[in-house]
Amino acid sequence: MLAIFHLVLLNFDQVLLSSGFKSSDLYSHGFFSAKMKLPSDYTAGIVVAFYTTNGDVFKRTHDELDFEFLGNIRGKAWRFQTNMYGNGSTSRGREERYYLWFDPSREFHRYSILWTTKKIIFYIDDVPIREIIRNQEMGADYPSKPMALYATIWDASDWATSGGRYRTNYKYAPFIAEFTDLALHGCAADPLEEIFSSSCTEQDDQLDSASYASISPQQRMAMKNFRHKHMYYSYCYDTLRYSVPPPECLIDPSEKLRFKETGRLKFEGRHRHRRSKRSRSQDIGARNYGNEDED
Numbered sequence: 001m002l003a004i005f006h007l008v009l010l011n012f013d014q015v016l017l018s019s020g021f022k023s024s025d026l027y028s029h030g031f032f033s034a035k036m037k038l039p040s041d042y043t044a045g046i047v048v049a050f051y052t053t054n055g056d057v058f059k060r061t062h063d064e065l066d067f068e069f070l071g072n073i074r075g076k077a078w079r080f081q082t083n084m085y086g087n088g089s090t091s092r093g094r095e096e097r098y099y100l101w102f103d104p105s106r107e108f109h110r111y112s113i114l115w116t117t118k119k120i121i122f123y124i125d126d127v128p129i130r131e132i133i134r135n136q137e138m139g140a141d142y143p144s145k146p147m148a149l150y151a152t153i154w155d156a157s158d159w160a161t162s163g164g165r166y167r168t169n170y171k172y173a174p175f176i177a178e179f180t181d182l183a184l185h186g187c188a189a190d191p192l193e194e195i196f197s198s199s200c201t202e203q204d205d206q207l208d209s210a211s212y213a214s215i216s217p218q219q220r221m222a223m224k225n226f227r228h229k230h231m232y233y234s235y236c237y238d239t240l241r242y243s244v245p246p247p248e249c250l251i252d253p254s255e256k257l258r259f260k261e262t263g264r265l266k267f268e269g270r271h272r273h274r275r276s277k278r279s280r281s282q283d284i285g286a287r288n289y290g291n292e293d294e295d
């Protein structure tokens with residue numbers, strides 16, 4: 001698909017709007033990918049999300065995989081997070097937060113979510129940034145029902161940028177996110193059909209053997225580098241929240257050393273360090289845990 005979609009957030013007498021698009025089909029596993037250019041200049045408070053979910057169909061037992069870009073102030077590194085929910089596991093968020101190593105508002109970059117029967121990989125361009133290998137212990141926390149692809153832009157001033165310290169400024173409106181080269185490879189499936197999985201076997205096999213379903217040694221190095229340099233929060237190292245890390249967490253001892261018990265970095269060299277006064281307990285269990293960014 002070559003058309004460029006513009007998602008526009010306008011202000012209309014201070015009434016805050018959001019906009020988005022959604023795939024017409026739901027997919028039982030798939031590769032969901034688009035090139036995206038994020039709004040430029042002052043975008044504090046503005047969240048752009050690229051995600052798969054079936055929340056419209058399964059209100060209480062939904063599955064979800066997200067990329068969320070958390071607004072920005074010109075000249076700073078952009079922050080974003082990835083997350084996963086399975087069968088309504090909203091009390092067990094699995095957020096990771098990172099800095100981007102480029103300015104996503106300058107040119108198009110490709111963002112992709114691979115979801116197979118065995119694993120999930122988040123990609124930025126050719127760099128895998130997060131891999132979740134399914135295991136039995138995860139049970140239904142691993143997304144298993146067909147999902148549609150969504151992209152939205154909205155005003156999340158309350159939490160998005162530095163925990164809400166920088167709010168949306170409509171002087172800079174409209175905020176425009178551009179999407180192009182959408183790719184959807186997967187098995188279109190009816191989520192209400194009980195035995196959808198068996199009819200998707202062939203496409204599941206194709207997905208497993210696709211190039212993007214395996215990470216080359218070079219890509220693995222790039223992923224390790226990215227995570228060492230740019231990840232600033234991981235639920236896997238947040239021992240206040242999870243005294244036992246969730247079963248998919250692969251604890252890397254050298255990586256673990258970098259994080260405090262809160263799952264946040266011990267030292268954040270290029271960023272001023274100031275503790276938030278808000279108590280930690282308020283955040284635990286919140287859907288967007290980790291939003292109390294420090295600057």
Ligand SMILES: *[C@@H]1O[C@H](CO)[C@@H](O)[C@H](O)[C@H]1NC(C)=O
Binds near residue numbers: 061087088139140
């Ligand atoms: C998903 O959650 C529902 C409601 O909590 C539960 O009844 C169902 O057994 C769960 N599904 C799986 C596969 O565990």
